[in-house]
Amino acid sequence: MSTPNKTFFETAIDRIYQEDSFSPKMYAQVRLSKAYMEKFYIEKIQLDDIAKTAFLSRFHYVRVFQRMYGVTPRAYLRDIRVLKAKKLLKKGEPITAVCFGVGYDSLPTFSSVFKKCTGYTPKDYQRINKAI
Amino acid sequence: MLKIYVTSVPVDDQEKALAFYTKVLGFIKKKEVPLGEYKWLTVVAADEQSGVELLLEPMAFEPAKLYQQSLKEAGIPWTSFAVDNIEQEFERLKKLGVEFSMAPKEAGTVKIAVLDDTCGNYIQLMQQL
Numbered sequence: 001m002s003t004p005n006k007t008f009f010e011t012a013i014d015r016i017y018q019e020d021s022f023s024p025k026m027y028a029q030v031r032l033s034k035a036y037m038e039k040f041y042i043e044k045i046q047l048d049d050i051a052k053t054a055f056l057s058r059f060h061y062v063r064v065f066q067r068m069y070g071v072t073p074r075a076y077l078r079d080i081r082v083l084k085a086k087k088l089l090k091k092g093e094p095i096t097a098v099c100f101g102v103g104y105d106s107l108p109t110f111s112s113v114f115k116k117c118t119g120y121t122p123k124d125y126q127r128i129n130k131a132i
Numbered sequence: 133m134l135k136i137y138v139t140s141v142p143v144d145d146q147e148k149a150l151a152f153y154t155k156v157l158g159f160i161k162k163k164e165v166p167l168g169e170y171k172w173l174t175v176v177a178a179d180e181q182s183g184v185e186l187l188l189e190p191m192a193f194e195p196a197k198l199y200q201q202s203l204k205e206a207g208i209p210w211t212s213f214a215v216d217n218i219e220q221e222f223e224r225l226k227k228l229g230v231e232f233s234m235a236p237k238e239a240g241t242v243k244i245a246v247l248d249d250t251c252g253n254y255i256q257l258m259q260q261l
Contacts, residue, residue, distance in 0.1 A: 007207020009246065009254075010234045017239050027240060031261055068241050119133040 022068065029054045030068055033061070037073065041080045041103050047073065077103075082117045085110070089126040098122065138174065140187035141210050142200055143251035146173050149188040152250050156228050157213075159186065191252060200252050207233050209246050209256035218243045218259035 006014070033054035037045065050073055051061035065073045081102040088098040096107060099122075104110035114122050143149035150173060153159045159175035162185050170192065174185035191197055203210060215221045218236045222245055226232070233254055234246040243259045 007233050007246075009207035009209065010237075013234075013237070013239055013244070020240060022240070027261070031241075119135075 022064070026064065027068070029056065030061075030065055033065070033073070034069075034076070037077045038080060041077060041084065042101065043103060044105065045077060045103070050077075078113060078117070082114060085114060085122065086118065086125065089122055090129045092126070092130065095122045095126065136184055138185045138187050139211065140189040141249070141251070141253055141255070142191040142196065143188050143249075143253075144191050145251065146171055146188055146190055149173075149249070149251040150175070153186070153188060156225065156230060157249075188251075204252060204254060207246065207254060210249075210253040212244075212256040212258050215257050215259050218245055218257055221245075221257060 033050045036050060036053040047062070048058055051058045054061050054064075056064060062072060065076070069076060071079070081104065085098050085102045088101060089095070093101070095111075099107050099110040102110075104113070111121055114120070114125070118125060120128065141149075150161060153175050154161055158178060160178050160181060161173075162176045162181070163172060163174045165172040170190040173188045175188065176183060176185050191200060200210070222232065222236050225247060231248045232245055233248060234244070236243050236245040236257075236259075238261070241261055243261055245257045246254050247257065249255050
Protein backbone atom coordinates (compact mmCIF):
# COMPACT_ATOMS: atom_id res chain seq x y z
CA MET A 1 0.00 0.00 0.00
CA SER A 2 1.23 3.52 -0.71
CA THR A 3 1.57 5.75 2.31
CA PRO A 4 -0.61 8.88 2.33
CA ASN A 5 2.25 11.19 3.34
CA LYS A 6 5.01 11.86 0.87
CA THR A 7 8.56 11.07 1.90
CA PHE A 8 11.37 13.61 1.64
CA PHE A 9 12.48 11.74 -1.47
CA GLU A 10 9.12 11.90 -3.22
CA THR A 11 8.73 15.57 -2.36
CA ALA A 12 12.17 16.25 -3.85
CA ILE A 13 11.28 14.33 -7.02
CA ASP A 14 8.05 16.31 -7.40
CA ARG A 15 9.87 19.62 -6.95
CA ILE A 16 12.61 18.75 -9.43
CA TYR A 17 10.18 17.78 -12.16
CA GLN A 18 7.89 20.75 -11.54
CA GLU A 19 10.90 22.97 -12.19
CA ASP A 20 11.91 20.91 -15.24
CA SER A 21 12.60 22.98 -18.31
CA PHE A 22 11.03 20.46 -20.69
CA SER A 23 7.28 20.16 -21.11
CA PRO A 24 5.50 16.79 -20.99
CA LYS A 25 4.84 17.31 -24.71
CA MET A 26 8.56 17.61 -25.42
CA TYR A 27 9.25 14.42 -23.47
CA ALA A 28 6.56 12.64 -25.49
CA GLN A 29 8.03 13.90 -28.77
CA VAL A 30 11.53 12.74 -27.91
CA ARG A 31 10.20 9.38 -26.72
CA LEU A 32 8.82 8.89 -30.23
CA SER A 33 12.30 9.23 -31.64
CA LYS A 34 13.71 6.84 -29.06
CA ALA A 35 11.05 4.28 -29.96
CA TYR A 36 11.92 4.83 -33.63
CA MET A 37 15.56 3.93 -32.98
CA GLU A 38 14.55 0.87 -30.94
CA LYS A 39 12.31 -0.32 -33.78
CA PHE A 40 14.46 0.51 -36.80
CA TYR A 41 18.02 -0.02 -35.50
CA ILE A 42 18.47 -2.72 -38.19
CA GLU A 43 18.13 -0.10 -40.91
CA LYS A 44 20.45 2.67 -41.94
CA ILE A 45 19.07 5.49 -39.83
CA GLN A 46 19.96 9.10 -40.55
CA LEU A 47 19.95 11.70 -37.81
CA ASP A 48 17.55 13.84 -39.83
CA ASP A 49 15.04 10.97 -39.90
CA ILE A 50 15.21 10.53 -36.13
CA ALA A 51 14.89 14.25 -35.51
CA LYS A 52 11.82 14.37 -37.76
CA THR A 53 10.08 11.75 -35.65
CA ALA A 54 10.49 14.11 -32.70
CA PHE A 55 9.24 17.08 -34.78
CA LEU A 56 12.49 18.94 -34.07
CA SER A 57 15.31 20.35 -36.11
CA ARG A 58 18.42 18.19 -36.21
CA PHE A 59 20.48 20.59 -34.10
CA HIS A 60 17.79 21.19 -31.48
CA TYR A 61 16.97 17.48 -31.32
CA VAL A 62 20.53 16.38 -30.48
CA ARG A 63 20.76 18.93 -27.69
CA VAL A 64 17.37 18.02 -26.23
CA PHE A 65 17.96 14.26 -26.44
CA GLN A 66 21.31 14.56 -24.73
CA ARG A 67 19.89 16.76 -21.98
CA MET A 68 17.11 14.25 -21.36
CA TYR A 69 18.93 10.94 -21.64
CA GLY A 70 22.52 11.91 -20.90
CA VAL A 71 23.83 10.49 -24.17
CA THR A 72 23.65 11.62 -27.78
CA PRO A 73 21.12 9.93 -30.08
CA ARG A 74 24.08 8.46 -31.97
CA ALA A 75 25.47 6.88 -28.78
CA TYR A 76 22.02 5.64 -27.80
CA LEU A 77 21.56 3.95 -31.20
CA ARG A 78 25.06 2.45 -30.98
CA ASP A 79 24.26 0.99 -27.56
CA ILE A 80 21.04 -0.60 -28.84
CA ARG A 81 22.96 -2.16 -31.72
CA VAL A 82 25.76 -3.48 -29.51
CA LEU A 83 23.27 -4.96 -27.05
CA LYS A 84 21.42 -6.73 -29.88
CA ALA A 85 24.73 -7.87 -31.38
CA LYS A 86 25.79 -9.43 -28.07
CA LYS A 87 22.58 -11.45 -27.97
CA LEU A 88 23.00 -12.65 -31.55
CA LEU A 89 26.67 -13.54 -31.04
CA LYS A 90 25.79 -15.54 -27.94
CA LYS A 91 23.29 -17.48 -30.04
CA GLY A 92 26.16 -18.41 -32.36
CA GLU A 93 25.06 -16.31 -35.37
CA PRO A 94 27.83 -15.69 -37.95
CA ILE A 95 29.64 -12.41 -37.28
CA THR A 96 28.93 -10.97 -40.72
CA ALA A 97 25.23 -11.72 -40.33
CA VAL A 98 25.25 -10.07 -36.91
CA CYS A 99 26.98 -7.00 -38.35
CA PHE A 100 24.31 -6.50 -41.02
CA GLY A 101 21.56 -7.68 -38.70
CA VAL A 102 22.11 -4.82 -36.28
CA GLY A 103 22.36 -2.03 -38.83
CA TYR A 104 26.05 -1.81 -39.74
CA ASP A 105 27.06 -2.08 -43.39
CA SER A 106 30.79 -2.43 -42.73
CA LEU A 107 32.38 -5.28 -40.80
CA PRO A 108 35.48 -3.25 -39.77
CA THR A 109 33.26 -0.46 -38.39
CA PHE A 110 31.07 -2.95 -36.54
CA SER A 111 34.10 -4.76 -35.08
CA SER A 112 35.69 -1.49 -33.99
CA VAL A 113 32.51 -0.18 -32.34
CA PHE A 114 31.84 -3.54 -30.68
CA LYS A 115 35.35 -3.71 -29.26
CA LYS A 116 35.17 -0.15 -27.99
CA CYS A 117 31.91 -0.87 -26.17
CA THR A 118 32.61 -4.35 -24.81
CA GLY A 119 36.39 -4.69 -24.70
CA TYR A 120 36.26 -7.69 -27.04
CA THR A 121 36.19 -8.20 -30.77
CA PRO A 122 32.97 -9.89 -31.94
CA LYS A 123 34.99 -13.05 -32.64
CA ASP A 124 36.50 -13.12 -29.14
CA TYR A 125 33.17 -12.30 -27.54
CA GLN A 126 31.55 -15.22 -29.35
CA ARG A 127 34.40 -17.57 -28.49
CA ILE A 128 34.31 -16.65 -24.78
CA ASN A 129 30.56 -17.09 -24.57
CA LYS A 130 30.67 -20.40 -26.43
CA ALA A 131 33.33 -21.63 -24.02
CA ILE A 132 31.04 -20.86 -21.09
CA MET B 133 39.64 -2.47 -18.76
CA LEU B 134 37.98 -2.20 -15.36
CA LYS B 135 34.49 -3.60 -15.07
CA ILE B 136 31.66 -3.26 -12.57
CA TYR B 137 30.96 -6.81 -11.44
CA VAL B 138 29.23 -6.30 -8.11
CA THR B 139 27.19 -3.72 -6.24
CA SER B 140 25.60 -4.11 -2.85
CA VAL B 141 22.70 -3.43 -0.54
CA PRO B 142 23.22 -3.58 3.21
CA VAL B 143 20.85 -5.99 4.92
CA ASP B 144 20.13 -6.66 8.55
CA ASP B 145 19.60 -10.41 8.04
CA GLN B 146 21.16 -12.23 5.06
CA GLU B 147 18.80 -15.21 5.05
CA LYS B 148 15.72 -13.00 5.24
CA ALA B 149 17.18 -10.81 2.51
CA LEU B 150 17.90 -13.80 0.27
CA ALA B 151 14.30 -14.94 0.62
CA PHE B 152 12.95 -11.48 -0.25
CA TYR B 153 15.32 -10.79 -3.13
CA THR B 154 14.75 -14.22 -4.72
CA LYS B 155 11.20 -15.31 -3.84
CA VAL B 156 9.61 -11.87 -3.99
CA LEU B 157 11.72 -9.69 -6.28
CA GLY B 158 12.67 -12.61 -8.54
CA PHE B 159 16.46 -12.55 -8.54
CA ILE B 160 18.48 -15.78 -8.71
CA LYS B 161 21.04 -16.77 -6.07
CA LYS B 162 24.51 -16.75 -7.61
CA LYS B 163 27.19 -17.12 -4.92
CA GLU B 164 27.11 -18.20 -1.32
CA VAL B 165 30.55 -18.34 0.28
CA PRO B 166 30.89 -18.60 4.08
CA LEU B 167 32.95 -15.72 5.49
CA GLY B 168 33.28 -15.85 9.27
CA GLU B 169 29.87 -15.31 10.81
CA TYR B 170 28.53 -13.99 7.51
CA LYS B 171 28.51 -14.99 3.83
CA TRP B 172 29.52 -13.57 0.49
CA LEU B 173 25.99 -13.82 -0.80
CA THR B 174 25.05 -12.51 -4.23
CA VAL B 175 22.03 -12.57 -6.51
CA VAL B 176 21.67 -11.81 -10.22
CA ALA B 177 18.87 -10.94 -12.62
CA ALA B 178 17.20 -14.04 -14.07
CA ASP B 179 17.90 -12.98 -17.65
CA GLU B 180 21.42 -11.67 -16.96
CA GLN B 181 22.93 -14.39 -14.85
CA SER B 182 26.46 -13.57 -15.94
CA GLY B 183 25.87 -9.87 -15.38
CA VAL B 184 26.50 -7.57 -12.43
CA GLU B 185 25.93 -9.30 -9.08
CA LEU B 186 24.06 -7.76 -6.17
CA LEU B 187 25.77 -8.46 -2.89
CA LEU B 188 23.45 -8.84 0.09
CA GLU B 189 25.93 -7.34 2.47
CA PRO B 190 25.54 -7.81 6.21
CA MET B 191 25.07 -4.48 7.97
CA ALA B 192 27.57 -5.09 10.72
CA PHE B 193 29.28 -1.71 10.97
CA GLU B 194 27.54 0.46 13.59
CA PRO B 195 28.15 3.91 12.04
CA ALA B 196 26.83 2.66 8.71
CA LYS B 197 23.58 1.63 10.39
CA LEU B 198 22.89 5.26 11.18
CA TYR B 199 23.45 6.18 7.53
CA GLN B 200 21.14 3.42 6.35
CA GLN B 201 18.49 4.40 8.87
CA SER B 202 18.69 8.09 7.91
CA LEU B 203 18.18 7.28 4.23
CA LYS B 204 15.22 5.08 5.09
CA GLU B 205 13.60 7.77 7.22
CA ALA B 206 13.86 10.24 4.33
CA GLY B 207 12.45 7.70 1.90
CA ILE B 208 15.65 7.79 -0.14
CA PRO B 209 16.27 4.56 -2.07
CA TRP B 210 19.55 2.77 -1.47
CA THR B 211 19.71 1.69 -5.10
CA SER B 212 17.62 1.30 -8.23
CA PHE B 213 16.59 -1.68 -10.34
CA ALA B 214 15.36 -1.50 -13.93
CA VAL B 215 12.06 -3.08 -14.97
CA ASP B 216 10.41 -3.43 -18.36
CA ASN B 217 6.93 -2.51 -17.16
CA ILE B 218 6.70 -0.74 -13.83
CA GLU B 219 2.91 -0.82 -13.53
CA GLN B 220 2.85 -4.59 -13.97
CA GLU B 221 5.70 -5.05 -11.50
CA PHE B 222 3.99 -2.73 -9.01
CA GLU B 223 0.79 -4.79 -9.16
CA ARG B 224 2.65 -8.10 -8.96
CA LEU B 225 4.67 -7.04 -5.93
CA LYS B 226 1.69 -5.48 -4.16
CA LYS B 227 -0.12 -8.81 -4.48
CA LEU B 228 2.87 -10.42 -2.77
CA GLY B 229 2.52 -8.00 0.12
CA VAL B 230 5.37 -5.63 -0.77
CA GLU B 231 4.95 -2.13 0.64
CA PHE B 232 5.64 0.89 -1.51
CA SER B 233 6.53 4.33 -0.17
CA MET B 234 5.93 5.75 -3.64
CA ALA B 235 3.57 4.40 -6.30
CA PRO B 236 4.72 4.57 -9.93
CA LYS B 237 5.07 8.14 -11.15
CA GLU B 238 6.49 9.71 -14.26
CA ALA B 239 9.65 11.77 -13.80
CA GLY B 240 10.98 13.05 -17.10
CA THR B 241 12.45 10.17 -19.09
CA VAL B 242 11.63 7.55 -16.48
CA LYS B 243 8.76 6.17 -14.43
CA ILE B 244 9.78 5.29 -10.88
CA ALA B 245 8.39 3.67 -7.76
CA VAL B 246 9.94 2.96 -4.36
CA LEU B 247 9.50 -0.24 -2.35
CA ASP B 248 10.53 -1.40 1.09
CA ASP B 249 12.89 -4.38 0.90
CA THR B 250 12.08 -5.39 4.53
CA CYS B 251 15.83 -5.50 5.22
CA GLY B 252 16.35 -1.85 6.13
CA ASN B 253 16.24 -0.18 2.71
CA TYR B 254 14.02 1.48 0.21
CA ILE B 255 14.67 0.34 -3.36
CA GLN B 256 13.70 2.25 -6.47
CA LEU B 257 12.22 0.53 -9.51
CA MET B 258 12.74 2.33 -12.80
CA GLN B 259 11.23 1.96 -16.23
CA GLN B 260 12.88 4.06 -18.89
CA LEU B 261 10.34 5.83 -21.06
